[in-house]
Amino acid sequence: MTTSTSRTSRIPTRRTALGAAGIIVAAALLGACADPGPTAAPTVDPKALGDSKVLPVSFDTSASATRVAGVAHxxxxxxxxxxxxxxxxxxxxxxxxxxxxxxxxxxxxxxxxxxxxxxxxxxxxxxxxxxxxxxxxxxxxxxxxxxxxxxxxxxxxxxxxxxxxxxxxxxxxxxLGLHAFEAKKGSALVVRGPADISGKRVAVGSGTLQEAILLRWNEANEKAGRAPAELVYYQGTTEYYLALDSGRIDLYLGPNPTATYHVVTAGKTQIVGTVSSSYPIxxxxxxxxxxxxxxxxxxxxxxxxxxxxxxxxxxxxxxxxxxxxxxxxxxxxxxxxxxxxx
Incomplete structure (x- = not known):
């Protein structure tokens, strides 16, 4: 959990796909949540899934930027x-x-x-x-x-x-605490639930809440007779984004705030879906x-x-x-x- 600044909590999970176990440094510093609940998912609250909104063209990171002032009560x-x-x-x-x-x-x-x-x-x-x-x-x-x-x-x-x-x-x-699915810019993928990642190669940080969600979604896919996603692990965010750019992976699931910032500043990816950091609530x-x-x-x-x-x-x-x-x-x-x- 949740930069997650915020931190993505690390948890023991059962891994269902091959790949090099790695830690996403930025995501590891994002601390929005604690350990996830039971593996058997209760009914999903629709608010645990979300859609992307229009993002700003750029961010003003200057020290002199005007901060929004509150009204005293x-x-x-x-x-x-x-x-x-x-x-x-x-x-x-x-x-x-x-x-x-x-x-x-x-x-x-x-x-x-x-x-x-x-x-x-x-x-x-x-x-x-x-x-x-x-x-x-x-x-x-x-x-x-x-x-x-x-x-x-x-x-x-x-x-x-x-x-x-x-x-x-x-x-x-x-x-709200959200995670975001990033895809290469121009992708037609839309992720709203387990069926949308079936058969896809999805990168995620090892031992994170994001991984726990994907493992839960893979269980749902297998129970429904769908192919699970292949979870892919790298050592850092640079590798994840290089893999997206080269087409070696279809999606990367990470904290929504950092994904938002990356989409705007790098201009090579887009957010194609969000999911609650406390999924399924x-x-x-x-x-x-x-x-x-x-x-x-x-x-x-x-x-x-x-x-x-x-x-x-x-x-x-x-x-x-x-x-x-x-x-x-x-x-x-x-x-x-x-x-x-x-």
Whole structure:
């Protein structure tokens, strides 16, 4: 799970196709979700499958780019814990360390200014709450350590809602967690479910949630009498894209935000379908707070205010992620199920 900045969670899975086991470095840094649920898939929620939306022509990655400003709502700010209101700032952990992962949280062209959809959401939430956003970049694992220790009041870093995480943290959702199927530009392929990958060569990262979804889809294909997809593994994203370009693979399944950024900046591929990071239920990404901190409710209300006035939509459109928009923010909705007991 979910750059997944966000991280694609690694999980033990049964591999059904030959290929060199590899780790997609960028996808491994994308942390939207925890371990997947049982192999036997329940009824699929239609919202767990999606369609691509029109993407921007380019991204403005300059440090001077104008950020979408939020509208202050004193009535929502009044519901914050007193200590937070008194401090006048919201301390936000962001997983943009080491240059980050575009378009989630990364470094602008000046090599120092944090930018990306997660950074914009952090400032938007703080604006609505009448607070100063104090965005501090760190590594993925330190996000959780920082929340636990009180160093960060919230983490906004493409963290996917999971039942396991909800035992320790509260969430206020602000995006869907999606994976995207990339194909070579001009491809006529459309992927909406298992039948669409039957007989195709599909590249995926070893041990990722994306792989778990494809394994589940292959089981569905085999039960329906269809040929399974051949899963192909490489060592890094460059190899995946070279394989797409040369026609050695038909599809590559990776995190939707990074796929979106690649499609726009490289211009050689297109997104031909999306699937929930928590398939077969809709995956949701949330602002992470310490459980019982009293922050999740006001933050969710702030996000809903931004949805209502259109500023939320502008933030997602700026980074080409309108396909991940939520109609409303929720506090602690159903998340990725825990693994089935063995």
């Amino acid at each position: 004193p009535e929502i700010a009044a519901t914050l814990p007193a200590a937070v209101r008194a401090s006048g700032r919201l301390v936000i952990g962001s997983g943009g360390a080491g240059g980050g992962i575009p378009p989630l949280a990364f470094t602008a062209d000046d090599n120092k200014t944090p930018i990306g959809v997660e950074v914009d959401v952090a400032h938007l939430v703080a604006d609505v709450l009448g607070l100063q956003a104090d965005v501090q970049t760190t590594s993925w694992e330190n996000l959780f350590i920082g929340i636990d220790s009180g160093k960060y009041q919230v983490a906004i870093s493409n963290v996917g809602v999971s039942e396991e995480r909800k035992e320790k943290y509260d969430f206020a959702t602000y995006r 809709p995956g949701k990404v949330g602002v992470l707070t310490k459980k019982g901190s009293g922050l999740a409710g006001p933050i969710s209300a702030a996000i809903n205010a931004a949805i209502a006035d259109g500023t939320y939509g502008k933030v997602l459109a700026r980074w080409g992620l309108t396909t991940e928009a939520v109609p409303a923010s929720e506090v602690n909705p159903a998340g990725l199920p825990k693994p089935a007991a063995k």
